[in-house]
Amino acid sequence: VQLVESGGGLVQAGGSLRLSCSASGFAFDDYAIGWFRQAPGKEREGVSCINLDRRTFYADSVKGRFTISSDNAKNTVYLQMNSLKPEDTAVYYCAASEPFGNQCPAASYYDYWGQGTQVTVSS
Numbered sequence: 001v002q003l004v005e006s007g008g009g010l011v012q013a014g015g016s017l018r019l020s021c022s023a024s025g026f027a028f029d030d031y032a033i034g035w036f037r038q039a040p041g042k043e044r045e046g047v048s049c050i051n052l053d054r055r056t057f058y059a060d061s062v063k064g065r066f067t068i069s070s071d072n073a074k075n076t077v078y079l080q081m082n083s084l085k086p087e088d089t090a091v092y093y094c095a096a097s098e099p100f101g102n103q104c105p106a107a108s109y110y111d112y113w114g115q116g117t118q119v120t121v122s123s
Helices: none
Strands: 002-006 009-012 017-024 032-038 045-050 056-058 066-071 076-081 090-097 117-122
Touching (some): 017 090, 056 066
Antiparallel strands (some): 045 056
């Protein structure tokens, strides 16, 4: 089982990045995917998630700026991040879980995790 994030980097405030989460080794179509982030000295926080029925959910801090999408043919989930702010700086992780209800589940609910990709937004 493997989840691999990519697409992180250094960007100026107001810029954009697209993160990818590529999955292998499990039935991707049977799992929901979430994105989390963790900044230095802070707890890991949920950013967004997409359920099997393609319903999407976002943290208030990224709503209107980030968009999550899924390409099941490529076993890949994307996180398009626009209008980036310095406070978006963090390591971003994707994770896979069983289908969930009407909100993103807590981190403990997820079965598989990627290794993370660094996003740095300069002011």
